[in-house]
Amino acid sequence: MDNVTFVADIGSGSIKAEVAGADAPRIIENVVGIPKHKRIMPSLSASDASLLTGKDIERRGLFKLSNPMFHGHVRDARGFQLVLKQAVAQTGVEFRDHPFLLTEAPNVNRHQRSEMAQFIFEECQVPALLFAVQGVLSLYASGATTGLVLDIGEGVTQTSPVVDYYSLRDCARRVDFAGQDVTLFLQNMLRQSGCFLDTSAECSIVRDIKEMHCKVSSTVRRTDDGNKSSQVRHMLPDGHEIALSNDAMYAPDLLFAPSLGGYEHPGLTAIVHETIRRCDLDVRQSLYQGIFVAGGTTLTEKLNERLISELAKDTPKNCRLKLHAPEGRRFTAWTGASFLAQLDSFKSLATKRSEWEEHGERILNARLFA
Helix, strand or coil: CCCCCEEEEECCCEEEEEECCCCCCEEEECCEEEECCCCCCCCCCHHHCCCEEHHHCCCHHHEEEECCEECCEECCHHHHHHHHHHHHHHHCCCHHHCCEEEEECCCCCHHHHHHHHHHHHHHCCCCEEEEEEHHHHHHHHHCCCCEEEEEECCCCEEEEEEECCEECHHHCEEECCCHHHHHHHHHHHHHHCCCCCCCHHHHHHHHHHHHHHCECCCCCCCCCCCCHHHCEEEECCCCCEEEECHHHHCHHHHHCCHHHHCCCCCCHHHHHHHHHHHCCHHHHHHHHCCEEEECHHHHCECHHHHHHHHHHHHCCCCCCCCEECCCCCCCHHHHHHHHHHCCCCHHHHCEEHHHHHHHCHHHHHHCCEC
16 A cells, blocks of 8 residues: 555546656547458557557557447446556556556446446456545645536536535536537538548547637527638548538537537536535535636637626626636546545545455445545
């Protein structure tokens, strides 16, 4: 237990991993690929394998790509285990020598947590393990004692209210609707304009377009205004250029108005208000005054400005509304986990392998940092 802790922020799109105390985590894409074609020449490279992960997938068009996690749920256990092993290998640590701290979204399926722990303890022989909720860790990284964290990742949108270090777990919200859904929405818009990017490899191109060009509008837009002068052009890997319509550029509006894509989920504004209204009356004003955003999707241009504008419409007039958007908000969950792993109390929080063998998932769930 004296060895440095391995910390991994596990997301649907990527895993941010490094040993505790490092300046920044490594980003390992949470994706696996199966070759679509038969190799005609033998090779000693890793690409001869039947299932590849992360950096081994160089020419994406040669593979059928898939995410082992979708909306925060592990749907391919073998693929996820391979990605996690690659993350550990890139940091240069040995499983047997280091405790692990893994992050998760709120309200994770306990069976999923148990299966992950079983793999880590029994197959990898890790000495100790702790699971911690991402939103709580993000607030911990900020140094604040009270606040509401809105974490919008690739697969999950979550809120975590904390008051004077007390985590209001029963008031937390989780919605399986986030950046992945914006990517699919944009893919459908491009298809309607005659640009067909349908394969698994081409879907990653759509995600790149979203991250490079898309933004949130100041108000909900339901139809294209036809202004061609504002169209943005994007060059595809084959050299062809495509023009993004205004509607395509504003695809992230879906996060505020899911009905644009036929979804029944609440929008970001409704999620925040609902979370705060679940809390007791005397703490609501403190939460409105300390809203922290985290997760890669919150880097979308104009998203935070739209969020504060929408929230102000339904916030009590005598309540001061303040939103915090730190520059490194994509990594705040990992940063908070890194801080936690360096505390002396971490040893008492983590579940040792001997305790797992004796008590099973019961002790693991009891010690969840949330």
